[in-house]
Amino acid sequence: MSADDSFKITPNLEANVSVRDDLKTTEVVIDESTALSRGLRARHTTMIALGGALGSGLIIGTGSALASAGPAPILICYSVVGFVVWIMLTGLCEMGTYLPIPEGFTGYASRFVDPAMGFALGWSYWLKYSISTPNQLTAVALVLQYWVPAEKLNPGVFIAIFLVVIILINYIGVKFFGEFEFWLSSAKVATLVGVILLSLILACGGGPDHDAKGFRYWHTPGAFKEFDAKGDLGRFLGVWNTMGTAAFAYLSTEFIGVTVGEAQNPRKTIPRAARLIFYRILFFYVLSVFFLGMLVPYDSKELAFATTQSTSAAASPFVVAIVLAGIKVLPGILNACILIFVFSAAVSDLYISSRTLYGLAQNGKAPRFLAKTDRRGVPIPALAASAFIALLAFMNVSSDSKVVFGYFVNCITMFGLIVWCCIILSHIKFVQARKAQDVPVVHYRAPLGIWGSWFAFCFCVLVALTKNFKVFIHTKSTGNFDYKNFIVGYIAIPVFLFFFTYYKVVHRTKGVRASEADLYTGLAEVELHEREWAEKERADELREKSKVAVFYRRYVSWLF
Numbered sequence: 001m002s003a004d005d006s007f008k009i010t011p012n013l014e015a016n017v018s019v020r021d022d023l024k025t026t027e028v029v030i031d032e033s034t035a036l037s038r039g040l041r042a043r044h045t046t047m048i049a050l051g052g053a054l055g056s057g058l059i060i061g062t063g064s065a066l067a068s069a070g071p072a073p074i075l076i077c078y079s080v081v082g083f084v085v086w087i088m089l090t091g092l093c094e095m096g097t098y099l100p101i102p103e104g105f106t107g108y109a110s111r112f113v114d115p116a117m118g119f120a121l122g123w124s125y126w127l128k129y130s131i132s133t134p135n136q137l138t139a140v141a142l143v144l145q146y147w148v149p150a151e152k153l154n155p156g157v158f159i160a161i162f163l164v165v166i167i168l169i170n171y172i173g174v175k176f177f178g179e180f181e182f183w184l185s186s187a188k189v190a191t192l193v194g195v196i197l198l199s200l201i202l203a204c205g206g207g208p209d210h211d212a213k214g215f216r217y218w219h220t221p222g223a224f225k226e227f228d229a230k231g232d233l234g235r236f237l238g239v240w241n242t243m244g245t246a247a248f249a250y251l252s253t254e255f256i257g258v259t260v261g262e263a264q265n266p267r268k269t270i271p272r273a274a275r276l277i278f279y280r281i282l283f284f285y286v287l288s289v290f291f292l293g294m295l296v297p298y299d300s301k302e303l304a305f306a307t308t309q310s311t312s313a314a315a316s317p318f319v320v321a322i323v324l325a326g327i328k329v330l331p332g333i334l335n336a337c338i339l340i341f342v343f344s345a346a347v348s349d350l351y352i353s354s355r356t357l358y359g360l361a362q363n364g365k366a367p368r369f370l371a372k373t374d375r376r377g378v379p380i381p382a383l384a385a386s387a388f389i390a391l392l393a394f395m396n397v398s399s400d401s402k403v404v405f406g407y408f409v410n411c412i413t414m415f416g417l418i419v420w421c422c423i424i425l426s427h428i429k430f431v432q433a434r435k436a437q438d439v440p441v442v443h444y445r446a447p448l449g450i451w452g453s454w455f456a457f458c459f460c461v462l463v464a465l466t467k468n469f470k471v472f473i474h475t476k477s478t479g480n481f482d483y484k485n486f487i488v489g490y491i492a493i494p495v496f497l498f499f500f501t502y503y504k505v506v507h508r509t510k511g512v513r514a515s516e517a518d519l520y521t522g523l524a525e526v527e528l529h530e531r532e533w534a535e536k537e538r539a540d541e542l543r544e545k546s547k548v549a550v551f552y553r554r555y556v557s558w559l560f
Helices: 042-053 061-069 071-098 105-112 115-144 155-172 174-203 216-222 231-250 253-257 266-295 317-324 330-362 380-397 401-436 449-466 469-478 483-490 492-507 523-539 547-559
Strands: none
Touching (some): 061 071, 061 266, 061 317, 071 105, 071 253, 071 266, 071 401, 105 115, 115 155, 115 330, 115 380, 115 401, 155 330, 174 266, 174 330, 231 401, 231 469, 253 401, 266 317, 317 330, 401 492, 469 483
16 A cells, blocks of 8 residues: 555544554544545645645735835745744644644644634634635636736626636545646646746846846835835834735645644654745745845836736736736736636635534534535535635625735734634643653654744734734824724634633633643554554665655655
């Protein structure tokens, strides 16, 4: 049996697992009416996780950040938020390496913090991805306006077509979905690598205009754009206003925490993934915005987000960079690739949303009928519920796509920050429990430990509470309260608190003490799995020693 064939799509099955003391046999009984198809392979899950993270936040949202703040703030914010995300993910990997439980980070929140937090985190995560799907559809409408302006054809037409397509892809079955999304995500990674290399060439003067721009736009019009104030205060506000956009670009990177329960040989693969996170963040996020700031001035009329009356249809600043370089054919080709970006993200977002809701139902935290699957293993009720939320994308019919996109970004970012805070707090409580119970971690330890997690937690809380400061500044300067952005910007907080309070009151849960946290349930299965993989790896040693395999593993595999 190959590594890919042994991968399972979900651990949330009604199963009775009996493990003998010698850890050599297991007996599993599955309820087929609520079981998902085990059709996703390891490569599928890896690419879905990476492809879902490379969506509209990086490829389109960066344009609004550049237009509102300038090149220096986006480099600062994407670097700082990337550092915080790295801390969060390494903490998550520490927990996942020690105890890769099926529930993922919602299970860690329940075990180490409070069962009520696990409940609230699960529902918040579902809402985040449910809203992410219409956000990606809104991005599709923005990208298509490069060829078909909204004045000629209402964006609602495209949204309806693409919504039907992504529902069908998720409905057909997980095997088709996995293969389809694998190749789309692979194309996204290859495209972004190409864009980064092309940006380097253009910045050095390798374009048709032979203009080595370097840091010209950092001087004129400037590295910082003042935001609602003059001088240093305006520049600082511009930086802080970009923190939320940068956080949005990194959303979905925590998807590795959903798959820890299905990871093959987790005590080896998860630490390796954790070590590669830093390089992925540096290459895909920091380098891309660094080169972008060199190629596009923040006041460019070509930026779709530069002014409220923009005539440009280029939703992505990367397309603008190629237009300004004088390349004739490539902008349309790249725009088509970007359409694949957001379409792929929409497909994977609907998939994750439906499976998250299915997992909640399987664990008794959502209505039981949502755990039902058809004969192909597709959770039809959960898929239908998640698809219904996607109808929010039709807000584009009566409103400008850029405005609707901003609303979704604001709301999703807050849900994402709440999820990050819960993951980080779970890691803090995990470390405290491990020390209280004198349990060593021998497989992987987060480099910055508990103090790094405290810093990341405080930073995420600060950004969550203050990222919508412009609502209050706007009210003070104009006298008109921007209630729409206030609602979409903060509604996630009362929603999370409602779920938390509801579960705590109904089930009368208490916070988990460090000395009483469950650090042992599930370890027997992990040890069994580790033994099986040790035998398999011995059989694969000859293949791993080949020159081609070594080259791929060292220099290429980290991208994927």
